[in-house]
Amino acid sequence: MKVTVKLFASFREAAGEAQRQVDVAPGTTVGQLWASLVEESPRLAPLSGSAAFAVNRLYARPDASLSDGDEVAFLPPVSGG
């Protein structure tokens, strides 16, 4: 399955990219995808515990399963307003 991964703010800086397409096996959860991204980008590791997840622009739990074509976002603690 192909999903689009979006990273923002401190995560974007740590990973060195804002967006990319990723291949994932069926049944992969958001949490598992995050763990594999953190493993690839060591600079994400110290920040990884504070991540919130979104799938198709809605907040999602770590155990949410991904589907082909999903847009997955990894969000640091928000600070708008």
Next chain:
Amino acid sequence: MQQATGLGHSLFEVTDEPLSVDRLVTSVLTDGDGAVVTFVGTVRDSHWGRRVVALEYESYPEMAEAEMRRIGIDMIEKWGLHGIAMRHRTGRLSVGETSVIIAVSAPHRGEAFAACSEALDMLKATVPVWKKEYFEDGEVWVGQGAG
């Protein structure tokens, strides 16, 4: 921007353009309103004793607008509002510039004040926008720790 029935006179937008209170008041105001309450968020010159030189706001715009709309619908239903507008600016802002405006219209001022305050609290808790503070000697993403 008129939304579907139930949203009244409402607008939810992330933009990199300067924000105007007058425009948002006009967008929410209807003949049935006795009150329009606005919140204007501005860039302050210091944080934790350090002098702020500038702020930079980043967003996930599609989700931010969806979250603001969700908050707006909540507030309209809870407080009986006629309209609510939330506009957040992104990009680099100097001290004194406006980062966010919320405008709320209602028949009476009690509901308008309460809804504006609650909408702001909800925006700050869930809307995917991030603020980076630039000091003379460094920068940090708010809420993330030293950078």
